[in-house]
Amino acid sequence: MIASLPMYDRPETAVANDALWQGIRDALGTGPERLTRDGDLWDHWLSPDLLLSQTCGYPYRARLHGRVTLVGSPVLDLPGCPPGFYYSVFVARADDPRTDPQEFATARLAYNDALSQSGWAAPQNWAAARGFAFTNPIHTGAHRTSALTVAEGGADIAAIDVLSWHLMQTHDPFTAGLRVLARTDPKPALPYITALGRDADTMRAAVAHAIHALPSDTRATLGLKGVTYITATDYLALPNPAPPPLPAPPN
Known part of the structure; x- marks a missing residue:
C-alpha cells in the first residue's frame, strides 16, 4: 500500500x-x-x-x-x-512600488504548476472576476521556487498557497524581502x-x-x-x- x-x-x-x-x-x-x-x-x-x-x-x-x-x-x-477552505496570497518584492495585483497584469507571474489551484487557477480566476488576466507566466515547479524567483528578481508576482507561505515565512529568510499584496477568495x-x-x-x-x-x-x-x-x-x-x-x- x-x-x-x-x-x-x-x-x-x-x-x-x-x-x-x-x-x-x-x-x-x-x-x-x-x-x-x-x-x-x-x-x-x-x-x-x-x-x-x-x-x-x-x-x-x-x-x-x-x-x-x-x-x-x-x-x-x-x-x-x-473550515475546510484556504486561499492564496499574492506576493511581490517589498521594494516594488505597485500595490494592486491588477498592476501586474503584464508583469512576470511565477506559478508552480499549470494544474495548481493556488498557484495558477486561483490568481487567474481572481483576475478574471476583475476583468483582466495575468499574461506573462513563468513556470517554476514549486511554490517555494515561485516565491524565491520573485525575491531574486526573476519574476514580479506569485500567488502562493497560504499555508505554504506561512511555512516559508517560518523557515525561509528570503521571505523578508517579499510582501503580501492581497489574497484570493477562499x-x-x-x-x-x-x-x-x-x-x-x-x-x-x-x-x-x-x-x-x-x-x-x-x-x-x-x-x-x-x-x-x-x-x-x-x-x-x-x-x-x-x-x-x-x-x-x-x-
Missing part, C-alpha cells in the same frame, strides 16, 4: 508529517510503515494500492475525480477562513484521497483521530486543526482557467 502527504512536506515538517501518518496508521490498524516520498505523484494518486494521499483541488477536478475516492479536506489554522482546501473502492468514512475518521491526538506543537507545525468533508460537487464547481501558453520553441 502507498501513503503520502506531499503537499506541505518539507525538511522542517517531515517529522511532524511522519507523526501524523503513524497516528493514522495506528487508527486504521494497517498501512505502510513509512510515507512514500519519492516517485511520481500521479503514479501515487492513481495507484489501486493508494491508501491515503493529499492532492490539490485542481488536479482532483481536472483528472482525478471518478478515479479516486474523496476522503475529506483539512481544517487549517486560518483565522477568518471557513476555496476548498487540498483534499485527502484514497483509491476507488476504499471506505472514505473510515479513512476520514482515522485522519481526524490522528490530528487531534497530535501534540499541540506538532499540529501547529503542520498548520492543522482537523478534517472535514467538502463535497466533490463543491470542488468541481470551481472554474478552470485557460492553461498557460506553451514555451516558445528554440530558434
